[in-house]
Amino acid sequence: MAIYRSVCPLDCPDTCGLLVEINRGRVQKVSGDPEHPYTRGFICAKMRHYPELIHSRERILTPLKRSGPKGSGLFTPISWMEALATIAGRWQEIIDRYGPEAILPYSYAGVMGLLQRNAGHAFFHRLGASELQRTICSPAAEAGWQQVLGQTWGTDPETLVDADLVIIWGMNPASTSIHFLSLVQKARRQGARLIVIDAYRTRTAALADTVVLVRPGSDAALALGVMQVLVTEDLVDSGFIAAHVSGYKELCTKVLPAYTPERVAALTGVPTETITALARAYGQARAPFIRIGHGFSRHRQGGMAARLIASLPALVGAYGKAGGGALQSSGTGSAIKLDGLIRPDLRQRPVRAINMVRLGRALTDALDPPVMGLYVYHGNPATVAPDQNRVLAGLRREELFTVVHERFLTDTALYADIILPAAFSVEQEDLYRSYGQYYLQHSPAILPPAGEAKSNWQTFCLLAQAMGFTEDIFQRSEAEMFALLLRGIPLEQRERQALQAGRPVKLEPPAGYATPSGRIELMAAGAGTLDYQVQEDAGLVERYPFYLLTAPAHFALNSNYGQMTALREREGGPHIILNPADCQFKGLTEGALAEVFNERGSCLLRVKESHDVPRGIAVAPGVWWCQHSPGGRNINSVVGDTLTDLGGGSTFYDHRVEIRPL
Ligand SMILES: Nc1nc2c(c(=O)[nH]1)N[C@H]1C(S)=C(S)[C@@H](COP(=O)(O)OP(=O)(O)OC[C@H]3O[C@@H](n4cnc5c(=O)[nH]c(N)nc54)[C@H](O)[C@@H]3O)O[C@H]1N2
Numbered sequence: 001m002a003i004y005r006s007v008c009p010l011d012c013p014d015t016c017g018l019l020v021e022i023n024r025g026r027v028q029k030v031s032g033d034p035e036h037p038y039t040r041g042f043i044c045a046k047m048r049h050y051p052e053l054i055h056s057r058e059r060i061l062t063p064l065k066r067s068g069p070k071g072s073g074l075f076t077p078i079s080w081m082e083a084l085a086t087i088a089g090r091w092q093e094i095i096d097r098y099g100p101e102a103i104l105p106y107s108y109a110g111v112m113g114l115l116q117r118n119a120g121h122a123f124f125h126r127l128g129a130s131e132l133q134r135t136i137c138s139p140a141a142e143a144g145w146q147q148v149l150g151q152t153w154g155t156d157p158e159t160l161v162d163a164d165l166v167i168i169w170g171m172n173p174a175s176t177s178i179h180f181l182s183l184v185q186k187a188r189r190q191g192a193r194l195i196v197i198d199a200y201r202t203r204t205a206a207l208a209d210t211v212v213l214v215r216p217g218s219d220a221a222l223a224l225g226v227m228q229v230l231v232t233e234d235l236v237d238s239g240f241i242a243a244h245v246s247g248y249k250e251l252c253t254k255v256l257p258a259y260t261p262e263r264v265a266a267l268t269g270v271p272t273e274t275i276t277a278l279a280r281a282y283g284q285a286r287a288p289f290i291r292i293g294h295g296f297s298r299h300r301q302g303g304m305a306a307r308l309i310a311s312l313p314a315l316v317g318a319y320g321k322a323g324g325g326a327l328q329s330s331g332t333g334s335a336i337k338l339d340g341l342i343r344p345d346l347r348q349r350p351v352r353a354i355n356m357v358r359l360g361r362a363l364t365d366a367l368d369p370p371v372m373g374l375y376v377y378h379g380n381p382a383t384v385a386p387d388q389n390r391v392l393a394g395l396r397r398e399e400l401f402t403v404v405h406e407r408f409l410t411d412t413a414l415y416a417d418i419i420l421p422a423a424f425s426v427e428q429e430d431l432y433r434s435y436g437q438y439y440l441q442h443s444p445a446i447l448p449p450a451g452e453a454k455s456n457w458q459t460f461c462l463l464a465q466a467m468g469f470t471e472d473i474f475q476r477s478e479a480e481m482f483a484l485l486l487r488g489i490p491l492e493q494r495e496r497q498a499l500q501a502g503r504p505v506k507l508e509p510p511a512g513y514a515t516p517s518g519r520i521e522l523m524a525a526g527a528g529t530l531d532y533q534v535q536e537d538a539g540l541v542e543r544y545p546f547y548l549l550t551a552p553a554h555f556a557l558n559s560n561y562g563q564m565t566a567l568r569e570r571e572g573g574p575h576i577i578l579n580p581a582d583c584q585f586k587g588l589t590e591g592a593l594a595e596v597f598n599e600r601g602s603c604l605l606r607v608k609e610s611h612d613v614p615r616g617i618a619v620a621p622g623v624w625w626c627q628h629s630p631g632g633r634n635i636n637s638v639v640g641d642t643l644t645d646l647g648g649g650s651t652f653y654d655h656r657v658e659i660r661p662l
């Protein structure tokens with residue numbers, strides 16, 4: 001038996017250091033690496049099942065060619081040679097007839113390593129394909145942060161143990177970031193208070209000292225109300241503002257007068273006393289830390305909400321205090337140069353951009369040229385993308401040539417013309433950084449890929465060869481690409497060696513504010529004013545009375561692990577959680593199937609009752625595989641593709657539904 005260091009590849013802010021036990025060519029056990037300074041030896045319930053996924057009998061081990069109607073799941077094994085020749089041949093036909101922009105790559109975050117995640121960019125730049133805007137997750141929150149703080153890195157989460165107040169805003173780390181939560185608990189043992197701001201009582205809320213329940217989508221108003229109290233009660237840090245903040249006067253005179261606690265209470269559903277108490281707790285704290293989640297940002301005015309929440313620490317000087325500050329993402333730092341991997345220089349002319357949130361439209365609208373070739377890698381749009389019925393209609397198009405590089409027969413892979421078998425993280429080399437902490441770590445290939453599986457990088461090198469691309473980069477091994485990535489990171493020799501030896505190495509956030517002025521910009525030029533202006537369409541509210549929250553599942557990672565029966569059972573199957581009074585009002589019974597619907601579609605979910613969910617809200621955890629969902633549709637059939645105010649992001653939590661007994 002041998003034990004290797006590795007890194008969790010999942011799209012999760014924690015990016016755990018792992019120990020992988022190998023015995024006779026099989027992974028026996030995956031556990032937390034006790035020597036990883038941030039994740040300290042424990043891992044989530046999901047990753048403990050990683051060995052079963054890696055060695056699953058359902059894994060795709062050879063290339064496959066479709067042998068039945070699209071979506072039927074009928075495939076025949078073929079060789080890599082035949083697969084590559086078919087793909088290159090079909091792409092060449094598409095390019096000859098429609099031009100290269102008729103080919104669209106689609107990928108997101110099945111694997112988070114820098115090399116494998118970004119493996120396709122150089123190839124698609126060279127091909128001249130349409131560019132995919134990768135907006136499904138966090139662009140509104142990032143853009144909001146950037147309007148205030150530019151390229152400033154988020155506050156190091158490891159400093160929060162010195163905070164005396166932690167606010168977790170629009171995030172449920174008890175399910176989605178357990179190592180962050182454990183730091184919070186450590187701070188609390190030293191006396192810190194925890195306030196959770198969410199739209200329902202989550203697992204995280206159950207641990208909090210105070211829970212503030214806000215009307216979904218109204219966080220911008222709440223932040224403005226808090227600011228108003230901070231200013232009128234003189235709880236701001238004038239010294240810090242004078243030294244580091246721009247736009248404060250304008251904020252006080254032009255914006256805040258309209259956001260009295262009374263008005264904000266009406267906009268947010270948060271009682272005036274609670275708004276005042278929240279502002280006082282924040283303004284009087286010695287070192288308050290805000291964890292800025294994405295929950296409020298996946299709403300129409302999500303960018304504005306992020307911008308305002310990121311401004312709060314500037315008012316009380318928290319960015320300047322040890323233990324205080326705010327973390328939206330640790331990925332905002334620009335320390336790692338990726339151009340050598342992504343190779344924007346290989347693009348010969350400008351190409352059109354297609355927003356992934358609107359994949360359904362891109363595949364079904366009359367675009368010029370139409371999308372005729374789709375290449376999906378480490379992404380699963382049939383399950384995770386909004387407006388599912390439109391996405392599936394697009395994937396069903398007979399003339400669309402779809403290639404899916406996957407490990408399993410996902411809902412998306414079912415619609416492929418060609419499937420290529422993908423490798424697991426332990427079978428491929430990579431360099432990981434995190435979006436929730438500041439460690440980098442190398443992850444070596446510790447097993448040969450199962451069957452004929454190949455990594456994203458290897459696959460793009462083969463596709464380049466098949467297309468006749470002769471650029472040097474397409475001949476590089478993963479080890480060479482790792483070395484190239486490493487050269488682009490400002491590290492000392494000692495750190496470089498540690499990384500190469502597989503140890504986590506920390507990047508320290510630089511001091512100061514990386515904005516054009518060097519100051520925190522509350523009212524940055526060109527960013528527009530600060531306000532809250534979401535209006536509900538009264539007709540829509542009447543037809544679809546429930547506000548739908550499609551929160552992440554505890555025992556799945558987006559659609560990953562959805563194939564594991566044991567975890568599906570622990571999660572309780574596809575369900576929707578409602579307040580008992582709403583159930584009674586709608587004639588819904590606990591445990592029975594209900595139809596959840598709106599003008600976009602419908603899906604069937606089992607009803608669960610809980611007082612944790614306020615009246616008028618419906619919580620549907622998880623993106624369940626359509627294959628495992630009664631009726632073959634999941635919650636994304638009722639989620640729309642409206643974009644956020646900033647960043648063109650998704651609005652997963654900003655839709656309304658009606659619910660009736662089946
Ligand atoms: N177990 C598990 N872990 C995961 C994932 C998973 O699927 N499962 N997904 C991973 C991914 S891809 C990401 S991006 C991160 C997600 O992490 P984040 O997006 O940062 O946050 P979540 O923990 O998903 O929590 C979002 C919370 O926002 C709340 N919310 C929704 N609307 C509003 C609102 O208008 N205002 C406020 N204040 N709150 C609101 C929801 O109820 C929910 O509790 O987690 C990652 N980790």
Ligand SMILES: Nc1nc2c(c(=O)[nH]1)N[C@H]1C(S)=C(S)[C@@H](COP(=O)(O)OP(=O)(O)OC[C@H]3O[C@@H](n4cnc5c(=O)[nH]c(N)nc54)[C@H](O)[C@@H]3O)O[C@H]1N2
Pocket residue numbers: 011107108109110111116136137377378379380381384385405406407408410422423424425455456550551552557558559560622623635636639652
């Ligand atoms: N209703 C609803 N929908 C949501 C969300 C929500 O909260 N509610 N959250 C959204 C968010 S935040 C996100 S980030 C997106 C996630 O969107 P995606 O990243 O598209 O979704 P995943 O479920 O992570 O699917 C990744 C796929 O990649 C495959 N994979 C893993 N490793 C590799 C590899 O090395 N190579 C290849 N080729 N394949 C690999 C896995 O088998 C898996 O099928 O979903 C979004 N969808």
Ligand SMILES: [Mo]
Pocket residue numbers: 011136137138
């Ligand atoms: Mo995400």
